[in-house]
Amino acid sequence: MQVQTLKGFRDFLPFEARKRDYVISTLKKVFQLYGFEPLETPAIEYEEILTGKYGDEGDQLMYKFQDKGERKVALRYDQTVPLARVISQYQNDLPLPFKRYQMQNVWRAENTQKGRYREFLQCDADIVGSYSPTSDAEIISLAITSLKELGFKKFKILINDRMLFTNLPNLGINDEEVPMFVRAIDKLKKIGREKVIEELVRNGIDSQKASYTLDTLENEKPTQRINDILEALEKMKVDKKFIEFLPTLARGLNYYTGMIFEVEIDGYDTGSVAGGGRYDNLIGIFAGKDVPAVGFAFGFDRLMEAMEEFKLFPSELPSTKILVTNTNNYAPTIVNTLREEGINTELYLDEKDLEKQLKYADKKRIPYVLILNEDKFLLKDMTTGKQETLTLEQVVEKFK
Amino acid sequence: MQVQTLKGFRDFLPFEARKRDYVISTLKKVFQLYGFEPLETPAIEYEEILTGKYGDEGDQLMYKFQDKGERKVALRYDQTVPLARVISQYQNDLPLPFKRYQMQNVWRAENTQKGRYREFLQCDADIVGSYSPTSDAEIISLAITSLKELGFKKFKILINDRMLFTNLPNLGINDEEVPMFVRAIDKLKKIGREKVIEELVRNGIDSQKASYTLDTLENEKPTQRINDILEALEKMKVDKKFIEFLPTLARGLNYYTGMIFEVEIDGYDTGSVAGGGRYDNLIGIFAGKDVPAVGFAFGFDRLMEAMEEFKLFPSELPSTKILVTNTNNYAPTIVNTLREEGINTELYLDEKDLEKQLKYADKKRIPYVLILNEDKFLLKDMTTGKQETLTLEQVVEKFK
Known part of the structure; x- marks a missing residue:
């Protein structure tokens, strides 16, 4: 196949x-x-509604078939x-x-x-x-x-x-x-x-x-x-x-x-x-x-x-802003807080090493990764590679 | 037909x-x-991609047909x-x-x-x-x-x-x-x-x-x-x-x-x-x-x-807020101003009497009608029937 x-x-x-x-x-x-x-x-109409309105070429190019009730229909x-x-x-x-x-x-x-x-x-x-x-x-x-x-x-x-x-x-x-x-x-x-x-x-x-x-x-x-x-x-x-x-x-x-x-x-x-x-x-x-x-x-x-x-698409279309790494037991709680603040956030779901998680963010063009260590939060800018240590409140502030 | x-x-x-x-x-x-x-x-796929995955009932209910190239396809x-x-x-x-x-x-x-x-x-x-x-x-x-x-x-x-x-x-x-x-x-x-x-x-x-x-x-x-x-x-x-x-x-x-x-x-x-x-x-x-x-x-x-x-739809879904009557030569200009302010506005397009225009707004559930007289603008609330005389700035103020 x-x-x-x-x-x-x-x-x-x-x-x-x-x-x-x-x-x-x-x-x-x-x-x-x-x-x-x-x-x-609807996508499907009676064929006779559609045919004869678009000239011969239209009738030719139309997707036509019979449905289960043997009605002649067209897309x-x-x-x-x-x-x-x-x-x-x-x-x-x-x-x-x-x-x-x-x-x-x-x-x-x-x-x-x-x-x-x-x-x-x-x-x-x-x-x-x-x-x-x-x-x-x-x-x-x-x-x-x-x-x-x-x-x-x-x-x-x-x-x-x-x-x-x-x-x-x-x-x-x-x-x-x-x-x-x-x-x-x-x-x-x-x-x-x-x-x-x-x-x-x-x-x-x-x-x-x-x-x-x-x-x-x-x-x-x-x-x-x-x-x-x-x-x-x-x-x-x-x-x-x-x-x-x-x-x-x-x-x-x-x-x-x-x-x-x-x-x-x-x-x-x-x-x-x-x-x-x-x-x-x-x-x-x-x-x-x-x-x-x-x-x-x-x-x-x-x-x-x-x-x-003409490059008219905004640089920021609604998409994931932060990937939160699965390196801390409370990652789901952190993610929940960010989402409650209206920040599009993805939680890395599996237990893989940090490098794999960063690669994933890169491949998906997620602009920031929040690395949760036991004692501090590192925010990594995936474009520049720069990292900064922030509190959760500071992260929220930055993205709101 | x-x-x-x-x-x-x-x-x-x-x-x-x-x-x-x-x-x-x-x-x-x-x-x-x-x-x-x-x-x-796509709406249409090769039939063999879809069949056999949904059990017999699924295969039965599927819309299948042959396209112009005699390919077996399904919706x-x-x-x-x-x-x-x-x-x-x-x-x-x-x-x-x-x-x-x-x-x-x-x-x-x-x-x-x-x-x-x-x-x-x-x-x-x-x-x-x-x-x-x-x-x-x-x-x-x-x-x-x-x-x-x-x-x-x-x-x-x-x-x-x-x-x-x-x-x-x-x-x-x-x-x-x-x-x-x-x-x-x-x-x-x-x-x-x-x-x-x-x-x-x-x-x-x-x-x-x-x-x-x-x-x-x-x-x-x-x-x-x-x-x-x-x-x-x-x-x-x-x-x-x-x-x-x-x-x-x-x-x-x-x-x-x-x-x-x-x-x-x-x-x-x-x-x-x-x-x-x-x-x-x-x-x-x-x-x-x-x-x-x-x-x-x-x-x-x-x-x-x-x-x-449970009546969970907001009372205001994106729809027309004001109908501007076609009773003044500059109606299109007024409409343009309201639209530039981001107010969803409809201009009555034909030359009919005011009563017909109000009826139209009513049938279409447009909540306000702006009646343009030569000297003043009357804003009519179609729910309460109340009218007030306003300047264009006041109308803009009210709806922004």
Whole structure:
């Protein structure tokens, strides 16, 4: 038997799990500050609830199976379709607008060679039930505050209105060509103008027309809606330097109906760490009526990667501060006192020599070891190697 | 299409999700205080990793399917077998003893008519790699501190040593009868002595022998091991009133090898809210060597139920404190100020009349509404209905 995780699945050992926890709890705090409320939905849903909402690729990548009752079921693929179900199922319990955040894993049978995972955390915040530009602005402001709270200094919200693309047929792009055209220009930032035009030509657009359409689009001014959103952001005291109108921004997903945005962090080139927009046709599918919505999601793995790159994790995450050696009969009593004072303390559990206990602390990156001798307490700083003789009260003082 | 959750699966709407979050973060804090570290493992594992470890019933209830690559996979059934895999897979990165906590969902195709769920949260804390009685005591002390931190006052740790049952053959219970006997006496608290003896008789034990064996067992004294654990608990300053030796305590699961315990809360009769013990034969199965372990888990749903019954949730969980009405052009600016002061604030997003906005706050149980008139700010207490006129500074003062 091969004792291993499945391809595309990950264990998070303590060192990594602690960092994830830090980012999750920071985001939760900010989401709550903005009046967003937590929601949890099941990992498994009826297959028919999930399929047909994410396009052919989504249906392909979805984990589907039959349960013991031979029901066709599927694993959560994102958190938006479950939100749509919730909105329909609890219509009377959830007054609109409903502002919810959700942070759960989703599963997709992705091609792992592209560096993608098959289980990953999504962090969504959405406002359901409001058409107002203020709600679009709230989502953008929330994204900005979240990034600032995590410690990012230089980043940009690239913003656009998908309504701009409704003008494409007037510029000579047929209705049927529009999705292909949008897919192509979405790659502008990544592959550059020349390659985008090549792709358009490959797809049957005359090269001059491609170039002209791209030029026209690039020179578009913000729509009235975008201006309304920018005005709301100004009232929210959001610094303009974070916002950039980008008329060629398209975002892959088809369900957006209005404002769209992506978050790019200066100096982190893997791609946008967050994105979102308005999607007024999706949430109502189960309720059988129009329900407007606007929201965004962090790409959690990219966010973690960018945090790592810019060294934004606090040096002290909640972890063990002191290892108390098992060299004195009353070690458990000492440990109890330290814990009662709220100091994260580990007691060495076995009877091994002091050297082994110090090695253990070192391997576990526990910053201090309290060595209990019969007559005195030695506190050893594992980083500097320095030792000092302290009373228990002095130890408590130092760590509180 | 039926828009609903699958039987045995639950949505957690904000009111419930907030309470769950509170309990989870309280437990995490205590676990960290004791030097336990977080671990996360994937929802999906190779089927062969999971099967054969939980007995026939476990294999029956497990969610199994084939993935796109036709690999036989299964959903996480508990957190102990994944821990065993982790211990084997990362032998060089995880110095022993390894003290980890894990709080993730597990999936079991349970009979929902018994009020069981098919997706539920497990909260585990285990110490891997130590035989010492101090480690058993640490786990018990951890359970007690967790319960106290959650606000429980009256509860008991029922403790026993499965070694006692090795004496059963000497009392006339055949080796083959032992598992059946243990299963029967495990129900003593629940169904009473008479019914247990009936069950033993039904299974071929002479009624006098059943009665005599039960008597003998009930009068057993704590083993040396239990006494060592009790002594360690005393050094940890754990109050004796929380501990009770119960020689007939068996616990259903077969993998325990020594000390076992269950937590009963006075006045909560559904059953024990936590349980655990020593299991020295399970963690090493993948590593191919002996790896001792001791741990426990909270039954999260029962814990939540007991918290509810004793009204132990704080009146103020992190949620929206103020709804600011959309009755003034500068509402977004006011909201921004309140949020910058760290006050959880919601801005009413649409242009509706004041009455509708108040109704919304009421439905969402937001305790205060800040009504922005041109010249003054009215703060309305939604519980008492009282209103007061305040400056923005006074509002900030009041909520900080």
